[in-house]
Amino acid sequence: MTRATVVGAGMTEFGQHDRPLTELFADAAIPALADAGVGTDEIDALYFGNAMGGQTETDTHLAPAIGTHLGLGGVPCQRFEDACATSSTAFKQAVEAVEAGVHDTVLVGGVERCTPATGLDTAAMTEVFASATHRQYEQPTGLTFPGVFALFTKRHMHEYGTTEEQLAAVAVKNHRHGKANPYAHFGKDVTVEEVLEGPTVADPFRLLDCCPFSDGASAVVVTNPERAETVAGEPVAVAGVGHRTGTVPLAEKESLTATRPAREAATEAYDQAGVDPDAIDLAEVHDCFTGAEVLATEALGLIEDGRGGPAAAAGRTERGGEIPVNPSGGLKAKGHPIGATGTGQIAELTEQLRGAAGDRQVENATRGVAHNLGGDAATTVVTVMEAVA
Numbered sequence: 001m002t003r004a005t006v007v008g009a010g011m012t013e014f015g016q017h018d019r020p021l022t023e024l025f026a027d028a029a030i031p032a033l034a035d036a037g038v039g040t041d042e043i044d045a046l047y048f049g050n051a052m053g054g055q056t057e058t059d060t061h062l063a064p065a066i067g068t069h070l071g072l073g074g075v076p077c078q079r080f081e082d083a084c085a086t087s088s089t090a091f092k093q094a095v096e097a098v099e100a101g102v103h104d105t106v107l108v109g110g111v112e113r114c115t116p117a118t119g120l121d122t123a124a125m126t127e128v129f130a131s132a133t134h135r136q137y138e139q140p141t142g143l144t145f146p147g148v149f150a151l152f153t154k155r156h157m158h159e160y161g162t163t164e165e166q167l168a169a170v171a172v173k174n175h176r177h178g179k180a181n182p183y184a185h186f187g188k189d190v191t192v193e194e195v196l197e198g199p200t201v202a203d204p205f206r207l208l209d210c211c212p213f214s215d216g217a218s219a220v221v222v223t224n225p226e227r228a229e230t231v232a233g234e235p236v237a238v239a240g241v242g243h244r245t246g247t248v249p250l251a252e253k254e255s256l257t258a259t260r261p262a263r264e265a266a267t268e269a270y271d272q273a274g275v276d277p278d279a280i281d282l283a284e285v286h287d288c289f290t291g292a293e294v295l296a297t298e299a300l301g302l303i304e305d306g307r308g309g310p311a312a313a314a315g316r317t318e319r320g321g322e323i324p325v326n327p328s329g330g331l332k333a334k335g336h337p338i339g340a341t342g343t344g345q346i347a348e349l350t351e352q353l354r355g356a357a358g359d360r361q362v363e364n365a366t367r368g369v370a371h372n373l374g375g376d377a378a379t380t381v382v383t384v385m386e387a388v389a
Contacts, residue, residue, distance in 0.1 A: 002225050002237040002238065002239060002386075003095055003098075003099045003237075003238045003239065003240065003241065003272065004094070004095040004098040004099055004222050004223065004224060004225075004237075004238045005222070005223055005224065005225050005227075005228040005235045005236065005237055005238065005388070006220050006221065006222055006235070006236045006237075006238060006346065006350050006385070007035075007036040007037075007038075007221050007222075007223055007228050007231050007233035007234070007235050007236075008032040008033060008034070008035035008036025008037070008038070008220060008221035008233045009032055009035055009218075009219070009220045009221075009346070009347035009350040009351065010027075010028040010029060010030065010031030010032030010033075010034075010035060010109075010218070010219050010220075010347065011028050011031075011183050011216070011217070011218045011219075011340075011344055011347050012024060012027045012028050012183070012216045012217045012218070012340075013182070013183050013184075013185075013216065014183055014184065014185045014214045014215070014216035014334055014335030014336075014337055014340070014344070015115075015185045015214060015215065015216065015335065016115040016116070016117050016214075016215055017113060017115075017117060017215040017216065018117045021050065021053055021057065021059055021062060021066075021111050021112075021113065022062075022065055022066055022069040023069070024111050024113070024215065024216070024217045025048070025066055025069075025070075025109065025110075025111040025217045025219070026066075026069055026070055027217060028109055028111070028216075028217035028218050028219040028340070029070055029107060029109060029217075029219040030070075031219075032107070032109070032219040032220055032221050032347075033107070033221060035221075035233050036221040036223075036231055036232065036233035037231045037232025037233050038105060038221060038231055038233075040070060040071045040072055042105055043072060043075060043105055043106070043107045043221075044075060044076075044103035044104055044105050044106060045075055045076045045077070045078070045094075045097065045103045045106045045107070046063060046066065046067050046070070046072055046075065046076070046077040046078070046106070046107050046108070047078055047080065047090040047091070047093055047094045047097075047106055047107070047108040048062065048063045048066055048067075048077065048078065048079050048080065048090060048108070048109065048110065048111075049079070049080045049081070049082075049086035049087030049089070049090040049108075049109065049110030049111075049339040049340070049342065049343070050062050050079060050081065050086065050110060050111055050112060050339040051081050051082075051083055051084070051086045051110075051112060051338040051339045052112060052114070052128055052338060052339070053112070053113075053339075055128050055131065056113065056114070056118045056120060056125070056128060057113065057118060061079075062079050063077040063078050063079040064077050066111075070107075072107070078090075080093070080110075082374045082379050083132040083338070083374035083375040083379065084132075084286065084288065084336070084338050084341060084342075084372065084373060084374045084375070085342060085372045085373055085374030085375075085379045085380065085381050086110055086338060086339045086341075086342060086374070087108070087109055087110030087218065087339055087340060087341065087342035087343040087344075088341075088342030088343070088345070088346075088370070088372035088381035088383070089243070089342070089374075089379070089381060090108050090109070090110065090342070090343070091108050091220070091222070091241075091342060091343055091346055091381070091383070092241045092243050092381055092383075093108075094106040094108040094222045095222060095238050095241050096241075098222055098223060098224050099224070101224075104223060104224060104227050105221065105222070105223040105224075105227060106221070106222045106223075107219060107220075107221055107222075108219065108220055108221075108222055108343060109217065109218050109219030109220060109340070109343045110217065110218060110219075110337075110338075110339035110340045110341075110342065110343055111216070111217035111337070111339055111340055112214075112215065112216070112217075112337035112338040112339040112340055113215040113337070114213040114214055114215060114336070114337055114338060115213050115214060115215050117215060118215075122213070125213055126144050126145075127144075129144065129145050130143065130144045130145065132145075132374070132375040132376070133145075133148065133248075133249070133375070133376065134248050134249035134250075137249045137251065138249050138250070144202075145288065145376075146201045146202035146205055146210060146289065147202045148250065148376045149202075149205070149288065149289040149291055149292050150202040150203060150204065150205055150289075150291070151250065151256060152256045152257065152259075152291060152292070152295060152377070153167070153204060153205070153289070153290075153291025153292075153294070153295075154203070154204060155256040155257050156256075156257045156291065156294065156295065156306075156308075156309075157204065159257055159306070160257075160305075160306035160307075160309070161306075162291075162294065162306075162308070162309035162310075163309060164196060164204050165192055165196070165313065166294075166309030166310060166312055166313045167195075167204065167205075167209055167290040167291055167294070167309065167312075168192040168195035168196055168208075168209070168290070169192060169309075169312045169313040170209075170287065170290035170293050170294065170309075170312045170317075170332070171190060171195045171208045171209055171290050171332060172189075172190055172191060172192055172195065173312060173315075173317065173318055173325075173326075174287060174293075174326050174329050174330045174332040174333045175187075175188060175189060175190045175208075175329070175332070175333045176189060177319055177326060177327050177328065177329045177330070177333065177360060178328070178329025178330075178332075178333025178334055179329075180327075180329075180358070180359035180360035181328050181329050181333075181334055181360055182358075183216075183328075183334060183344075184328070184329045184333050184334045184335065185212050185214045185216075185333065185334060185335030186212065186329070186333045186335070187329070187333065190208055194208065195208040195209065204291075205289055205290070205291070209289055209290040209291070210288075210289055210332075211287065211288045211289065211330075211331040211332050211335070211336045212335055212336065213336070214335030214336050214337045215337050216335060216337035216340045216344070217337070217340050218340040218341075218343040218344035218346075218347050219343060219347075220343050220346050220347055220350065221233065222238070225237075228388075234354050234356075234388075235388045236349070236350045236353045236354060236385055236386070236387060236388060237385065237386045237387075237388050238383065238384075238385055239269075239272065239273035239274075239275070239367075239384045239385065239386045240268070240269035240270060240271070240272030240273035240382075240383070240384040241268075241269055241272070241381065241382070241383050241384075242264070242265035242266060242267065242268030242269035242270075242272070242381070242382040242383075243265055243268070243379075243380070243381045243382075244260075244261035244262075244264040244265040244268070244379075244380055245261055245378055245379050246259075246260050246261040246377065246378040246379075246380075247378060248375065248376060248378045249376075250376055257295065258299070259295050259296070259299045259373075259377045259380070261373075261377060261378060261379065261380040262295075262296060262299035262300065262371060262373065262377065262380040262382065263299045263301075265380045265381060265382040266299060266300045266301060266369075266371070266382045268382070269369070269382040269383060269384045270301075270384065272384070273367075273384040273386070275367065275384065276301070277300060277301030277302050279367055280300075280302060280323065280367055280368065280369050280384075281323075281324075281362060281364070281365040281366055281367050281368060282323070282324045282325070282327060282349075282352060282362045282365050282368045282369075283296075283297070283300060283302055283323065283324070283325045283326070283368065283369045283370070283371065284325075284326060284327075284328060284330070284345040284348050284349060284368070284369075284370045284371070285297065285300070285325055285326060285330065285370075285371040286331060286341070286371055286372050286373045287326060287330040287331050287332045288331050288336060288373075290332065292373075292377075293308070293312070293317075293325065293326065293330065293332075294308035294309050294312065295308065295377075296371050296373075297311065297317065297323075297325055299371075300369060300371055300382070302323045302325070302369075303316070303317070303323070319360065319362055320362075320363070324362045327348075327352065327357070327360045327361075327362050328344075328345075328348040328360065341372060342370075342372040342381065345370040345371075345372055345383075346370055346383065346385070348370075349368040349370055349383075349385045350385070352365050352368055353365055353366065353367075353368055353385055353386065353387040354387070355387075365387070366386065366387045367384065367385070367386045367387070368384075368385050368386075369382060369383065369384050369385075370382065370383040370385070
């Protein structure tokens with residue numbers, strides 16, 4: 001079942017940008033509109049994601065400012081915040097609004113600046129990120145997100161025997177994939193040995209196990225299937241969107257390795273699409289840390305529980321492998337500008353399912369899944385997309 005259709009996609013490079021958020025988002029939104037072949041007068045609403053502008057750049061009430069800059073005055077403009085899942089939540093809302101007939105065509109995307117270009121160094125930005133942990137129970141202990149995902153991953157290592165070498169294989173793969181992505185923050189080869197020799201950030205993660213702080217923007221144009229037939233942009237169908245929320249803080253989770261919201265969101269998305277994980281040709285998953293990709297591939301049913309690490313080491317998740325994961329380079333190499341990450345994944349799947357991803361193209365890709373989590377994985381949005389015959 002086609003719930004809605006993506007007819008345009010645009011992204012900036014992910015990296016360091018010294019530009020206001022309004023201008024940076026326009027650098028993704030205007031190409032998305034051009035790709036769709038629609039004008040601003042054909043956009044019924046702007047669903048916009050930004051997680052941290054109020055903390056890093058004292059920018060609040062951003063949606064109307066963005067809308068004004070794009071020439072969308074007079075249409076509803078709304079900002080969403082859901083930690084790292086921010087623009088995926090905005091995308092879900094846009095799909096539901098189009099499906100329900102509230103709007104015909106919605107511009108949806110996100111923007112963030114997280115690098116020292118904001119004037120905040122790594123320590124200060126790490127503290128900003130940590131605001132998504134529990135205020136009373138976790139922040140006073142100094143827990144940061146490398147620590148959160150290190151706890152998940154160490155438990156996975158204990159339960160299943162996952163090794164640091166297998167985690168390093170995830171980093172090696174995603175850096176190699178990033179080399180083929182012109183939008184990627186880091187496109188370079190690394191070796192398992194280089195990953196293992198890096199400085200420890202939070203055991204078992206070393207520097208190259210961790211995604212970078214990035215600046216960037218992404219945007220897509222969502223419309224209904226009937227409208228999609230009348231515009232220039234090549235359509236890609238949204239077949240299912242699952243969204244689930246788990247518990248905060250960590251101590252309330254029933255399991256540190258199951259990432260229950262991801263499993264439930266994936267089940268919802270697959271059920272809507274009428275498919276099972278075996279029908280998926282590629283995946284863009286939230287690999288903020290190498291261990292997060294291992295957990296995600298298992299939660300999505302793409303790899304057997306406990307086998308995510310060995311699968312990466314054996315090349316099963318390579319582009320050209322059994323189930324390509326993060327052909328874009330993922331957060332690990334493409335980068336992670338918080339508010340732009342979710343629709344960045346949707347933009348990547350759009351290019352892949354159009355067969356327009358160039359050197360990073362997954363051969364014969366007809367169906368893909370995006371997995372974007374927020375905070376300590378308590379929020380997860382999973383989207384199934386399909387090529388239109």
